[in-house]
Amino acid sequence: MKHILVSQPKPAVPEKSPFYEVAQKHQVEIGYKPFIRVVGVTLKEFRAQRIEILDHTAVIFTSRSTVDSFFHICEEARITVPETMKYICQTEAVALYLQKYIVYRKRKISFADGSFTSLVEQIVKHKEEKFLLALSEPHKPELPETLKTLKLAVDPVILSRTVAADLEEVDLSTIDLLALYSPSDVKALIEKFGTENLPAIAVFGGSTLRTAFEAGLTVVANAPTPIAPSMVKAIDLYLQKLAKGEEIIPVEPVEDAEKEEFIRTQQHKLAKKSRTRRTTTATK
DSSP: OOEEEESSOOOSSGGGSHHHHHHHHHTOEEEEOOSEEEEEOOHHHHHTTTOOGGGOSEEEESSHHHHHHHHHHHHHTTOOOOTTOEEEESSHHHHHHGGGTSOOOTTTEEEOOSSHHHHHHHHHHTTTSOEEEEEEESOOTHHHHHHHHTTOOEEEEEEEEEEEOOOTTOOGGGOSEEEEOSHHHHHHHHHHHOSSSOOEEEEESHHHHHHHHHTTOOEEEEESOSSOSSHHHHHHHHHHHHHHTOOOOOOOOOOOHHHHHHHHHHHHHHHHHHHHHHHHHHHO
16 A cells, blocks of 8 residues: 545645644555535526525525525625524534625524534524525435425525546556545546546545445445544554455445434424424413
8 A cells, every 4th residue: 555545635734634644654645636626506507496595594504615606696696695594504614604705693603513413403493494405416315305304494405516526637556545525526436437447445424435335336444433533544444454464344334223313303302392382372
Protein backbone atom coordinates (compact mmCIF):
# COMPACT_ATOMS: atom_id res chain seq x y z
CA MET A 1 0.00 0.00 0.00
CA LYS A 2 1.66 3.18 -1.24
CA HIS A 3 -0.95 5.56 -2.64
CA ILE A 4 -4.40 6.54 -1.33
CA LEU A 5 -6.76 8.85 -3.21
CA VAL A 6 -9.42 10.71 -1.21
CA SER A 7 -12.46 12.00 -3.14
CA GLN A 8 -12.42 15.33 -1.31
CA PRO A 9 -10.84 18.76 -1.93
CA LYS A 10 -7.26 19.09 -0.76
CA PRO A 11 -7.10 20.60 2.75
CA ALA A 12 -5.85 24.18 2.95
CA VAL A 13 -3.13 22.95 5.34
CA PRO A 14 -2.52 19.24 4.59
CA GLU A 15 -0.28 18.88 7.65
CA LYS A 16 -3.26 19.64 9.90
CA SER A 17 -5.49 17.03 8.25
CA PRO A 18 -6.13 13.76 10.14
CA PHE A 19 -5.04 11.98 6.95
CA TYR A 20 -1.57 13.45 7.39
CA GLU A 21 -1.12 11.40 10.58
CA VAL A 22 -2.19 8.24 8.74
CA ALA A 23 0.28 9.02 5.95
CA GLN A 24 3.13 9.45 8.44
CA LYS A 25 2.17 6.41 10.51
CA HIS A 26 1.89 3.97 7.59
CA GLN A 27 4.31 5.65 5.15
CA VAL A 28 1.72 6.13 2.43
CA GLU A 29 1.04 9.01 0.06
CA ILE A 30 -2.36 10.73 0.31
CA GLY A 31 -3.80 12.47 -2.74
CA TYR A 32 -7.04 14.45 -3.04
CA LYS A 33 -9.43 14.74 -5.97
CA PRO A 34 -13.15 15.56 -5.76
CA PHE A 35 -15.12 13.11 -7.89
CA ILE A 36 -18.18 15.37 -7.97
CA ARG A 37 -19.19 19.04 -7.93
CA VAL A 38 -22.45 20.69 -6.92
CA VAL A 39 -24.28 23.23 -9.08
CA GLY A 40 -27.42 25.19 -8.21
CA VAL A 41 -30.61 24.75 -10.23
CA THR A 42 -31.74 27.51 -12.58
CA LEU A 43 -34.78 29.64 -11.86
CA LYS A 44 -36.57 27.84 -14.69
CA GLU A 45 -35.81 24.45 -13.11
CA PHE A 46 -36.99 25.71 -9.73
CA ARG A 47 -40.27 27.06 -11.11
CA ALA A 48 -40.91 23.78 -12.93
CA GLN A 49 -41.24 22.13 -9.48
CA ARG A 50 -44.25 24.38 -8.72
CA ILE A 51 -43.11 25.26 -5.22
CA GLU A 52 -44.00 28.59 -3.62
CA ILE A 53 -41.36 29.61 -1.08
CA LEU A 54 -43.63 32.08 0.70
CA ASP A 55 -46.20 29.35 1.36
CA HIS A 56 -43.79 27.95 3.95
CA THR A 57 -42.84 29.06 7.45
CA ALA A 58 -39.60 27.10 7.86
CA VAL A 59 -36.77 25.84 5.66
CA ILE A 60 -34.73 22.69 6.32
CA PHE A 61 -31.12 22.85 5.10
CA THR A 62 -28.77 19.86 5.03
CA SER A 63 -25.89 21.54 3.16
CA ARG A 64 -24.33 24.91 2.41
CA SER A 65 -24.83 24.40 -1.32
CA THR A 66 -28.62 24.38 -0.87
CA VAL A 67 -28.35 27.53 1.28
CA ASP A 68 -26.55 29.31 -1.57
CA SER A 69 -29.05 28.09 -4.14
CA PHE A 70 -32.08 29.01 -2.01
CA PHE A 71 -31.06 32.64 -1.57
CA HIS A 72 -29.86 32.88 -5.17
CA ILE A 73 -33.30 31.72 -6.36
CA CYS A 74 -34.98 34.19 -4.02
CA GLU A 75 -32.85 37.02 -5.36
CA GLU A 76 -33.39 36.08 -9.00
CA ALA A 77 -37.15 35.64 -8.52
CA ARG A 78 -37.31 38.84 -6.44
CA ILE A 79 -38.72 36.99 -3.46
CA THR A 80 -38.34 38.76 -0.12
CA VAL A 81 -37.99 36.14 2.61
CA PRO A 82 -39.89 37.30 5.71
CA GLU A 83 -37.99 37.81 8.95
CA THR A 84 -40.37 35.33 10.57
CA MET A 85 -39.02 32.47 8.44
CA LYS A 86 -37.42 29.75 10.57
CA TYR A 87 -34.40 27.68 9.55
CA ILE A 88 -33.51 24.17 10.72
CA CYS A 89 -30.02 22.98 9.77
CA GLN A 90 -28.31 19.60 9.84
CA THR A 91 -25.17 20.98 11.49
CA GLU A 92 -24.00 24.09 13.31
CA ALA A 93 -21.64 24.81 10.39
CA VAL A 94 -24.61 25.06 8.00
CA ALA A 95 -26.49 27.22 10.52
CA LEU A 96 -23.55 29.63 10.86
CA TYR A 97 -23.24 29.75 7.08
CA LEU A 98 -26.68 31.41 7.00
CA GLN A 99 -24.96 34.56 8.29
CA LYS A 100 -23.85 35.11 4.70
CA TYR A 101 -27.47 35.96 3.88
CA ILE A 102 -29.40 36.80 7.06
CA VAL A 103 -28.92 38.17 10.57
CA TYR A 104 -28.25 35.20 12.83
CA ARG A 105 -30.87 34.89 15.57
CA LYS A 106 -31.16 31.78 17.69
CA ARG A 107 -34.92 32.15 18.02
CA LYS A 108 -35.37 31.42 14.33
CA ILE A 109 -32.32 29.22 13.60
CA SER A 110 -31.82 25.78 15.12
CA PHE A 111 -29.41 23.01 14.22
CA ALA A 112 -28.77 19.31 14.79
CA ASP A 113 -25.50 17.54 15.54
CA GLY A 114 -25.12 16.15 12.01
CA SER A 115 -26.93 12.88 12.62
CA PHE A 116 -30.20 11.83 11.01
CA THR A 117 -31.96 11.28 14.33
CA SER A 118 -30.91 14.65 15.75
CA LEU A 119 -32.18 16.47 12.65
CA VAL A 120 -35.55 14.71 12.78
CA GLU A 121 -35.88 15.57 16.48
CA GLN A 122 -35.20 19.25 15.70
CA ILE A 123 -37.86 19.20 12.98
CA VAL A 124 -40.41 17.50 15.24
CA LYS A 125 -39.87 20.25 17.85
CA HIS A 126 -41.28 22.66 15.24
CA LYS A 127 -44.00 20.32 14.01
CA GLU A 128 -46.57 23.11 13.62
CA GLU A 129 -44.54 24.77 10.85
CA LYS A 130 -45.00 24.25 7.13
CA PHE A 131 -41.58 23.08 5.99
CA LEU A 132 -39.65 23.53 2.77
CA LEU A 133 -37.06 20.74 2.58
CA ALA A 134 -34.10 21.95 0.50
CA LEU A 135 -32.46 19.00 -1.26
CA SER A 136 -29.62 18.29 -3.64
CA GLU A 137 -30.11 15.75 -6.42
CA PRO A 138 -29.31 12.93 -5.92
CA HIS A 139 -30.11 12.71 -2.22
CA LYS A 140 -30.83 10.13 0.43
CA PRO A 141 -34.56 9.35 0.40
CA GLU A 142 -34.70 8.58 4.13
CA LEU A 143 -35.32 12.15 5.32
CA PRO A 144 -38.26 13.06 3.02
CA GLU A 145 -39.71 9.57 3.48
CA THR A 146 -39.43 9.79 7.26
CA LEU A 147 -41.05 13.25 7.41
CA LYS A 148 -43.85 11.94 5.20
CA THR A 149 -44.26 8.94 7.51
CA LEU A 150 -44.49 11.32 10.47
CA LYS A 151 -47.25 13.20 8.58
CA LEU A 152 -45.53 16.58 8.87
CA ALA A 153 -46.31 19.37 6.41
CA VAL A 154 -43.22 19.16 4.22
CA ASP A 155 -42.59 20.05 0.57
CA PRO A 156 -39.29 18.71 -0.81
CA VAL A 157 -37.62 20.89 -3.44
CA ILE A 158 -34.45 20.26 -5.48
CA LEU A 159 -32.18 23.30 -5.20
CA SER A 160 -28.88 21.87 -6.42
CA ARG A 161 -27.55 18.97 -8.45
CA THR A 162 -24.47 16.82 -8.11
CA VAL A 163 -22.55 16.25 -11.33
CA ALA A 164 -19.38 14.33 -12.08
CA ALA A 165 -16.10 16.22 -11.95
CA ASP A 166 -13.43 15.96 -14.63
CA LEU A 167 -11.49 12.78 -13.82
CA GLU A 168 -9.27 12.71 -16.92
CA GLU A 169 -6.12 13.22 -14.84
CA VAL A 170 -6.87 10.35 -12.46
CA ASP A 171 -4.70 7.28 -13.17
CA LEU A 172 -6.13 4.40 -11.14
CA SER A 173 -3.15 2.18 -11.96
CA THR A 174 -1.11 4.29 -9.53
CA ILE A 175 -3.73 4.14 -6.73
CA ASP A 176 -3.89 1.38 -4.12
CA LEU A 177 -6.94 2.60 -2.17
CA LEU A 178 -9.86 4.90 -3.03
CA ALA A 179 -11.74 6.70 -0.24
CA LEU A 180 -15.26 7.56 -1.45
CA TYR A 181 -17.68 9.73 0.50
CA SER A 182 -21.01 9.61 -1.31
CA PRO A 183 -23.14 7.51 -3.66
CA SER A 184 -22.39 10.13 -6.32
CA ASP A 185 -18.66 9.44 -5.88
CA VAL A 186 -19.33 5.76 -6.56
CA LYS A 187 -21.43 6.54 -9.64
CA ALA A 188 -18.82 8.96 -11.01
CA LEU A 189 -16.13 6.28 -10.52
CA ILE A 190 -18.15 3.64 -12.38
CA GLU A 191 -19.17 5.98 -15.21
CA LYS A 192 -15.54 6.86 -15.86
CA PHE A 193 -13.67 3.64 -15.09
CA GLY A 194 -16.24 0.82 -15.01
CA THR A 195 -16.22 -1.87 -12.33
CA GLU A 196 -13.21 -3.96 -13.33
CA ASN A 197 -9.60 -3.65 -12.16
CA LEU A 198 -10.35 -1.01 -9.54
CA PRO A 199 -8.19 -0.31 -6.47
CA ALA A 200 -9.36 -1.31 -2.99
CA ILE A 201 -12.28 0.86 -1.89
CA ALA A 202 -13.20 2.47 1.45
CA VAL A 203 -16.52 4.28 1.83
CA PHE A 204 -18.22 6.68 4.21
CA GLY A 205 -21.93 6.35 4.99
CA GLY A 206 -24.51 3.61 4.72
CA SER A 207 -25.94 4.82 1.42
CA THR A 208 -22.46 4.97 -0.13
CA LEU A 209 -21.82 1.41 1.04
CA ARG A 210 -25.14 0.20 -0.41
CA THR A 211 -24.46 1.90 -3.74
CA ALA A 212 -21.01 0.33 -3.98
CA PHE A 213 -22.32 -3.09 -2.96
CA GLU A 214 -25.20 -2.98 -5.46
CA ALA A 215 -22.74 -2.04 -8.19
CA GLY A 216 -20.70 -5.15 -7.41
CA LEU A 217 -17.71 -3.30 -5.95
CA THR A 218 -15.64 -4.82 -3.14
CA VAL A 219 -15.44 -2.54 -0.11
CA VAL A 220 -12.57 -3.22 2.31
CA ALA A 221 -13.25 -0.50 4.92
CA ASN A 222 -16.17 1.67 5.94
CA ALA A 223 -17.24 4.36 8.39
CA PRO A 224 -18.91 5.40 10.55
CA THR A 225 -18.97 2.31 12.76
CA PRO A 226 -18.55 1.85 16.53
CA ILE A 227 -14.84 1.14 16.06
CA ALA A 228 -14.30 3.51 13.12
CA PRO A 229 -16.31 6.73 13.55
CA SER A 230 -14.37 8.44 10.76
CA MET A 231 -12.96 7.55 7.36
CA VAL A 232 -9.48 8.22 8.70
CA LYS A 233 -9.94 5.66 11.46
CA ALA A 234 -11.44 3.10 9.07
CA ILE A 235 -8.42 3.42 6.76
CA ASP A 236 -6.01 3.31 9.70
CA LEU A 237 -7.54 0.02 10.89
CA TYR A 238 -7.45 -1.41 7.37
CA LEU A 239 -3.76 -0.53 6.96
CA GLN A 240 -3.00 -2.08 10.34
CA LYS A 241 -4.62 -5.34 9.19
CA LEU A 242 -2.61 -5.27 5.97
CA ALA A 243 0.61 -4.71 7.89
CA LYS A 244 -0.16 -7.70 10.13
CA GLY A 245 -1.09 -9.90 7.18
CA GLU A 246 -4.62 -10.37 8.50
CA GLU A 247 -7.45 -11.51 6.26
CA ILE A 248 -9.49 -8.61 4.86
CA ILE A 249 -13.19 -9.48 4.91
CA PRO A 250 -15.29 -7.46 2.42
CA VAL A 251 -17.84 -5.14 4.02
CA GLU A 252 -21.56 -5.59 3.31
CA PRO A 253 -24.54 -3.34 4.15
CA VAL A 254 -26.62 -4.12 7.22
CA GLU A 255 -30.10 -2.98 8.15
CA ASP A 256 -30.21 -0.09 10.62
CA ALA A 257 -32.64 -1.43 13.22
CA GLU A 258 -31.98 1.50 15.57
CA LYS A 259 -33.07 4.01 12.94
CA GLU A 260 -36.30 2.11 12.28
CA GLU A 261 -37.04 2.02 16.00
CA PHE A 262 -36.32 5.76 16.26
CA ILE A 263 -38.85 6.53 13.51
CA ARG A 264 -41.49 4.37 15.22
CA THR A 265 -40.84 6.21 18.50
CA GLN A 266 -41.28 9.60 16.83
CA GLN A 267 -44.52 8.43 15.23
CA HIS A 268 -45.79 7.32 18.64
CA LYS A 269 -44.87 10.66 20.25
CA LEU A 270 -46.59 12.70 17.55
CA ALA A 271 -49.70 10.49 17.67
CA LYS A 272 -49.84 10.78 21.47
CA LYS A 273 -49.56 14.60 21.35
CA SER A 274 -52.26 14.72 18.68
CA ARG A 275 -54.63 12.66 20.82
CA THR A 276 -53.91 14.90 23.83
CA ARG A 277 -54.75 18.03 21.83
CA ARG A 278 -58.01 16.54 20.57
CA THR A 279 -59.01 15.48 24.09
CA THR A 280 -58.23 18.94 25.47
CA THR A 281 -60.23 20.63 22.70
CA ALA A 282 -63.20 18.30 23.24
CA THR A 283 -63.17 18.98 26.98
CA LYS A 284 -63.24 22.72 26.42
